[in-house]
Amino acid sequence: MHPNSSRGRAWIITPALTPQRFATAQNSGAGVALVDVEDSVATSDKQLARTTAQQFFARTDAPCTLGIRMNSPLTLDGAKDLVAMAAYTAKPDLILVPKTESARDIELVASVLDTDGYTPDIWALIETPRAFDKLPAILKAPRLGGVVFGSADYAATVRCGLGWDTLAYPRFALVNAATAAGIPAIDAPVYALDTPDALRREAVKAKQLGFYGKGAVHPRQAAVINEVFWPTAEELADARAIVAAGEKSGNGVTTVNGQMVGTPFFAAARALVAEADGTP
Template identity: 70%
Template sequence: MTSTSRRPGRAWIITPGLHGHRFAGAQKSGAAVAVVDIEDSVALPDKQTARAASEAFFALPDPPCTLGIRMNSLTTLDGVKDLIALAAYSARPDLIVVPKVESPRDIELVAATLDTDGYTPDIWALIESPRAFDTLPVIMRAPRLGGVVFGSADYAASVRCGLGWDALHYARSALINAASAANIPVVDAPTWELDDPGILRRDAERAKELGFYGKGCVHPRHVQVINDVFTPTTEEIAQARALVAAADASGGTVTTVNGQMRGTPFFDTARALIAEADRTA
């Protein structure tokens, strides 16, 4: 059963499993979720080395954020080996990112292998293929699914389109719609331009406007921009409180606020923003 109370924060950072010297930096970057990767960032000959080395990521003392791992696809031998290794880790991840999910069976298999009486990791699906989009409603109903992440690079490669916002707008919108129907959060793919904070901010603002819960990144200097964009501003919170006050004064009926007509959908959005702001204050 999906629980919104377990939703991690907005900025996610991913770091390669072979680079142990980066582990502490990723965890202390300010991201709410730090994910060690043993899939795309690791070449086939190095998979076992990364699999073994990544256990140390979860053994660091007093981690300041949620810790996760991106395993290999369960359609590969390395994915099966990952599950066996994860089950034997003495220090375990809070969150498992399962790549190339095209069926709820992937989520069920991870849960069946790893769940114990004292350990039930959050399981997130990486959606990154046209076939996955064909089965989104079924995937979203997987009982142990905690959320989904958009894999823009693999998706673009599969359909042979660009990585620009317009080229991937349909995929992002379809993913948001399916996840919202199931009441689970969606995290956007990283922005691959490392040295232009303006592009990153624009992408993060578009993702937030579209309905994404957060955004991934591959460099620590991207974290603060993502946090800034996804954290409600003082002005946004004040406007939401004014809107709720107007709703209460009108008895919940349609009213006018600052020259704009407002009704139930706007009231609900404002109350949700205030609840989140109060929860994170």
């Protein structure tokens, strides 16, 4: 499932203890807005965060998918999160599970929260070397909706930098594994807030690599991410030309603007055109 698979390819996260920012995050243009009760909340404030986070889901007219980044379900705080969420009157559409290292993590969240009338979209935050070693097994979890790259925790564990080249391997590995499993992958945020050009460059690379979208840590980043991930007029025109050429050639190998195209090009172009036109 691609949450809010329109123009909103940014995922924005906001701390649960700053409810005054909830509406700003939800109205940022992001496709997914998450309230966080994990890394942005001190241990002593976790219970207050669980209670305050309920306000995030009280809005019935939100223009995006509303979700929560819980604590790891293998921790006491994660267990308390699950108990709290099960009792929420308005519940999250999407659960982001941090420190995911096995399919059982996803299954545990589903087994606690799923009811006849409620089956949230469950995504895995892949952010540890062990998780990358176990990717094929993790991605077999039947209730898994997609994966998100957690660059900060990964870099801290490996003790490497956050530069694009430094983190090339985990990004390639995640996109490849997610594509093989037929689920989308969301790239990690750019944490520098005052470098829109750097954000744009990294978003372009993430799109080229095959990521479906990218995280945002500030509302103003969402517009840049959405613009990059939405096909340009030129990309859409090229895709339409390839689709037309495929129909004319009976899906046989042909050329478009001096480039040889065949079956995989036709499939990619049709998918892009269908998404842009809002058709299944």
